[in-house]
Amino acid sequence: MKPQAMCVVLTGASGGIGSATACALVAAGARVLLVARSHRALEQLALGLGSAATFLSADITCPQGRASIVTAARATGANVLINNAGLASFGRFQNLGEPHIREVLETNLVAPVLLTRALLEHLGTQPQAAVLNIGSALGSLGLPGFCIYGAAKAGLHGFSEALRRELHGTRIRIQYLGPRATSTSFNDARVDAFNRATGAQSDSPERVAVAILEMLARGTPERFLGFPERYAVRVNGLVPRWLDGAFRRHRTLLTSDSTLP
Ligand SMILES: NC(=O)c1ccc[n+]([C@@H]2O[C@H](COP(=O)([O-])OP(=O)(O)OC[C@H]3O[C@@H](n4cnc5c(N)ncnc54)[C@H](OP(=O)(O)O)[C@@H]3O)[C@@H](O)[C@H]2O)c1
Numbered sequence: 221m222k223p224q225a226m227c228v229v230l231t232g233a234s235g236g237i238g239s240a241t242a243c244a245l246v247a248a249g250a251r252v253l254l255v256a257r258s259h260r261a262l263e264q265l266a267l268g269l270g271s272a273a274t275f276l277s278a279d280i281t282c283p284q285g286r287a288s289i290v291t292a293a294r295a296t297g298a299n300v301l302i303n304n305a306g307l308a309s310f311g312r313f314q315n316l317g318e319p320h321i322r323e324v325l326e327t328n329l330v331a332p333v334l335l336t337r338a339l340l341e342h343l344g345t346q347p348q349a350a351v352l353n354i355g356s357a358l359g360s361l362g363l364p365g366f367c368i369y370g371a372a373k374a375g376l377h378g379f380s381e382a383l384r385r386e387l388h389g390t391r392i393r394i395q396y397l398g399p400r401a402t403s404t405s406f407n408d409a410r411v412d413a414f415n416r417a418t419g420a421q422s423d424s425p426e427r428v429a430v431a432i433l434e435m436l437a438r439g440t441p442e443r444f445l446g447f448p449e450r451y452a453v454r455v456n457g458l459v460p461r462w463l464d465g466a467f468r469r470h471r472t473l474l475t476s477d478s479t480l481p
Contacts, residue, residue, distance in 0.1 A: 221348055221436060223248035227298045229289060230254055231280055231335070232305030234261035236404020237354065240425035241304065241432050246272045248433055253296055255280070255289055256305065280305050280331040281323075290338045299346040300436060301339050303332035303376075304354040309369040310411050311481030312474055321368050328372035333379055343392050350436055352395040353380045357449040360398060361456045361463075364470040365414060373398075384441055393439050398453065399428045400446040410479065418469050421446060 228245055232238040233254035245252050246269045254262050254275040262275035276292045278285035293301075309316065309324040336351050343349035358366045359373025377396055384394035401407065401415050401422040415422065423445060431445055444450035456463055 221300070221350065221439070223250045223433065223437065225348070226250035226300050226436060227296055228252045228300040228302060229293050229298045229339070230302045230304060231289075231332075232256055232354075233275070234258050234265060235304075236406060236425040237399070237402060237428050238304050239265055240429040241302065242269060242273065244426070244429040244433050246270070250300075251296070253289075253292055253298060280335055281326045286331070286335050286338050289335060290342065293339055294342050297346075298339075299343065299349045301336065301343065301351045302354065302432065303335060303351065305331070306354065306406070308406050308408070308411065309372075310365055310408075310414070312365070313367040315481055316368055324368050325372050325375075328369070329375040329379075332376060336383070340392070344390070346391065348391055348393075350393040350395060350439070351380075351383075352397060352432065352436060353377075354432075355380070355396055355398045357398045357400045357444055357446070357453055360444070360453045361449070362460075364467050365474050380442070393441070395435055395440060396442045397428075397431060397435060398442075398444040398450075399423060399431070400444075400449040402428055410481065414470075414473060417473055 228250055230238060230242055230252055233242050234256035242252050242254055252273045254266055254273055255278055256262055257277060257279050259277040262277060266273045266275040278288045280286060307324050307327045332353060353376050355376045356373040358370045359377045362370045380394050380396035387394055401420050402425055403422045404425050435443055444453050
């Protein structure tokens, strides 16, 4: 799809990857409906983007929030949904509380699934349409310290793959992008320190935004970013147990560093 033909609903638009993506989309000629909870941040971003951007303050985990997104998407003639909103989760599994676990699974998996379902009928009325789910390398490569985050993104990956096959041959493309660590405020100081200590490289949000634009333009079904992460994802998909012993440093840091959750 050409960027000029895209009218995009972008969740998580006020965040690092979201705002970089909004800027890249508008610069390429797309129209964007910016969605997040924080009205002020969206207002500021929309102001800088001019008439190609409108915004809606909505919580994707609430039925009312999703209903307001669907109403706005219909009114603007949206033909692309980017499920980008997400919450971070890091720490020893046994230390994560039930409310946190539920909130992460709701935001990162249940809400994008329900928003996709709510928008599907409208997307099917468009000449061409796409849903691009922003997952993570950690959804296809389970790492110590990221059990719940990885579970949510693995769910989003499985959902994307199955729905892509279910809708094969229709006007709606289902796409999935798995970025590796990205330099945004998503990762707090503890995750940054953990990533440094384990040798994980980070991309800029602008790099992720370019990949999003490329995927939408080319219709790429699935993509993982960064070396060696995308190769590790492949190996893990073939023989996961080969990698089970490979994360000693991660385990040691998690159990020995008292500053980690
Ligand atoms: N940064 C990374 O290292 C990294 C790596 C791989 C994948 N990802 C994925 O990339 C996506 C974007 O990450 P990011 O780094 O840009 O994170 P970020 O800067 O923290 O932005 C997260 C965005 O999600 C929105 N959001 C959170 N909960 C929401 C809710 N209930 N309803 C509506 N909006 C909500 C936030 O806005 P409000 O708080 O105002 O609602 C914000 O706009 C996420 O899905 C993340 O899992 C990130």
